[in-house]
Amino acid sequence: MKTLNAIRFIFPGISLNEHTARAVVSAFLVQTDPTVEELADIRTAVSEAVTNAVVHGYRHNDGDVELCIKLLADREIYIRIKDKGCGISDIEKAMEPLYTTAPHEERSGLGFAVMQSFMDSVRVRSKPGEGTTVTMRKKLRSIPCRSN
Amino acid sequence: MPVTLETQNSQLIALLSGELDHHSIRTIREDIDTAVSEQQPSTLILDFHNVTFMDSSGIGLILGRCKIMGGIGGTTTVRNPPPHIKRILRLSGIERLARIEMKPIETEESQ
Numbered sequence: 001m002k003t004l005n006a007i008r009f010i011f012p013g014i015s016l017n018e019h020t021a022r023a024v025v026s027a028f029l030v031q032t033d034p035t036v037e038e039l040a041d042i043r044t045a046v047s048e049a050v051t052n053a054v055v056h057g058y059r060h061n062d063g064d065v066e067l068c069i070k071l072l073a074d075r076e077i078y079i080r081i082k083d084k085g086c087g088i089s090d091i092e093k094a095m096e097p098l099y100t101t102a103p104h105e106e107r108s109g110l111g112f113a114v115m116q117s118f119m120d121s122v123r124v125r126s127k128p129g130e131g132t133t134v135t136m137r138k139k140l141r142s143i144p145c146r147s148n
Numbered sequence: 149m150p151v152t153l154e155t156q157n158s159q160l161i162a163l164l165s166g167e168l169d170h171h172s173i174r175t176i177r178e179d180i181d182t183a184v185s186e187q188q189p190s191t192l193i194l195d196f197h198n199v200t201f202m203d204s205s206g207i208g209l210i211l212g213r214c215k216i217m218g219g220i221g222g223t224t225t226v227r228n229p230p231p232h233i234k235r236i237l238r239l240s241g242i243e244r245l246a247r248i249e250m251k252p253i254e255t256e257e258s259q
Contacts, residue, residue, distance in 0.1 A: 015171035022167075022201070040201075040232040047203040051170045106177070106208035110240055114204050117239055 005031065006070040013050075013058040013065045013083060021050045021067050025079075028069045032077070038140050041118035042077060048111040049081040049134045055102065057085025057132055075140040079119075084131040091124050151176045153183045160189035165198035170205040177209060181216065190222050194246075197228040197253060206233070207240045214245040225249055 009024050011017045022043045029039055046067070053065045063084050070078040088094045095116075100109035115122045119136040126132040150172055152163040162180050166172065184192060192213055196202070214224045224246040229237055237248060 015169075018169045018171050019167060022169075037232065043201065044203050044232070044236070047169055047201075051203065051205060055170060106212040108204045108207040108211060108240060110204040110207055110236075113239060114236060117235075 001076070002073045004071045004073065006068065009067045009069075010064050011067070013054050013063055013085070015051075015054050017065070018047055018050050018054065021065070022047050024067065025069060028071075029077070032071060032075060032140055033143060034140055038138070042079070042138060045115045045118045045122075045136055045138075046079060046081065048114050049079075049136070052111050052134075053081065053083035053085060053132065055105070055107065057083040057087075060086060075142060077138050077140060079136045079138075080133060081136075082131065082133040087128040087130050087132055088124070088126040089128045091126055095124065151179050153179065155187060155189070158190040159193055160184060160187055160191070161193045161195060163195045163198065165200075167201035168199055168206045168209065169201070169203055173205055173209045177212065180213060184213075184216055184220070188220055188222075189217075191225060192217050192222065193225045193227050195227045196230065196233055199230065199233060202233045202236060204236065204240070207236060207242060210237075210242055210246055214242075223247065227251055228253070 007028055011020060025043055025046050026039065029042065050065060066082040068080040072078055093099055095112040097113040098109040100107040115136060119138045121137045123135040124132065150164065150166050154161040154163065160183055164176065194210060194213065210226060217224045226237065226246050226248045228250055
C-alpha cells in the first residue's frame, strides 16, 4: 500500500522515553487532523507497546526501541514497535488479558488487550533471545471535503 | 507535581495530574502509600480530573491501592475520570474493586 509519509524514531528503551514516544506519535499525527479519541487511542496503544519493551523486553539488558509510523492511503495509520530484547516464548499466553509475568510490580496484564481494543489490528512477532515486534494498524475517520 | 494529597476527615484525596504511565506513577505510588500508612484513611479517593493521559499502568496503580486499602479495611474511589480513561477502566473491570464516581467540579464561584 502506498506510503504517504513515514518516520522512524530510535531511542533507548528506558521508561522516560515512554512519554517521548507518545509525543513523537502526536507530532506525526497532527497532519492527519485526528479526533481527540483517535489520537488518544493511538497514543495509548503506542504507550502500551513501548512500556512492554521497556519493562519486559529490556528487563535484563539495555537496548534500543524502534518506533516506525506510516501514514498510508485512505487515512490508515501503520505503527511498528520493535525491540531486540528477551522476546516472548508464548505469545498467545502473553496476549491473554490479565496475564502478566510481573504482578509484583503492579503490572495489570492489560497491555495487549488495550492495544487490541484501541487499534483495528495488532500483530506480534517474537523470538526468545532476539526480540519482539508489534505491528498495529488503525484507519482514521474520513474527513469531509474542505472548502480551501 | 504529579500528585497532591489532601486529607478530609478520614478520607485521603490524591489529586493526580498530567500523564500517568509506567514511568511517572513510580513516585505517585510512593507518595500515596506513605500517606496511607501514616494516616490509615477509611477511603482513598484517586481524583483523575486533571489527568491528561493514562495507559494500563494506571490500572496497576489503582489495583495496587485497592489491595492496600482493603488490607486496612478501607475502600478506594476513582473520581472524575475523563472519557478516554473511563474506556480503559471499563476494559479492566476495575469497577468490581473500586467505586467510580462522577462528582461535579467545584468552581471558584461556587465555593
